[in-house]
Amino acid sequence: MDRVHLFDRTVDLLKKDLDLRDERHLLLTSNIANQDTPGYQAKDLSFKSALARALGKPGRESIDQVSGTIQVNPDETVGNDLNTVNIEMEMQKLASNTGNYNAAAQMVSWKYRLLGDAIRGNGR
């Protein structure tokens, strides 16, 4: 028997987005903590094109299987201690990642509220 799905693929997409942003947040946090560590190489997680590709295919599995690609030295800045963290870029990425994470979480919340409204049969 096929799995019963309460939602369309949007919730799967949002769930995957939250997972990947969580993973990226950890990498950005690690870059910020190591901004003064000699020889440390900055890392970032890219998943935008992989997610877009998965959305183009039918079915839910394609979204589930998306995983991010870790990039080393995304900004190609090297200081004289071979540290490649560009702190301004990292802070910008951190802010935008947090913002997008909160937005996705908010959208999941709205999806659940819609379901609740449909069950109760009242338009709030």
Next chain:
Amino acid sequence: MAFSDALRISAGGMEAERVRMNVLAGNLANADSTHGNENGVYERRDVIFAAVAPGQSFYDVLNDQTKEPVKEVRVMGMIKDPRPLKKVFDPESPDADKSGYVYHPNVSKLEEMVNLTDASRAYEANLTALANTKQMAKKDLTIHA
């Protein structure tokens, strides 16, 4: 859960910068601690930071064994600055040796101030990351129908 890892990494970053600030403050405080012979003079200190995967041992750090991309920062040790001490001719000083020379620490106040500002800003960046993590974790709790 990843959030607790993120919190620990940011807190570790703050701890490392705080240790660095303590050492730098010590340098600044002793910038004028003169002495009559070379051996007793304060030597500038600095900390060594290393990126380690959470739960990684010192042996692994030396051999770069792990492929784990997420790294914490840890203070691996303290070194004395090998730069030469300053020898100043100052026969009036109570610390002057027989030939009238006084030894000053190899500390530059200007340099220490620059490093202190750097450490303080780095501390703030970690604090911002910590606040972001908290906000994300809080947002998760608002997901309900």
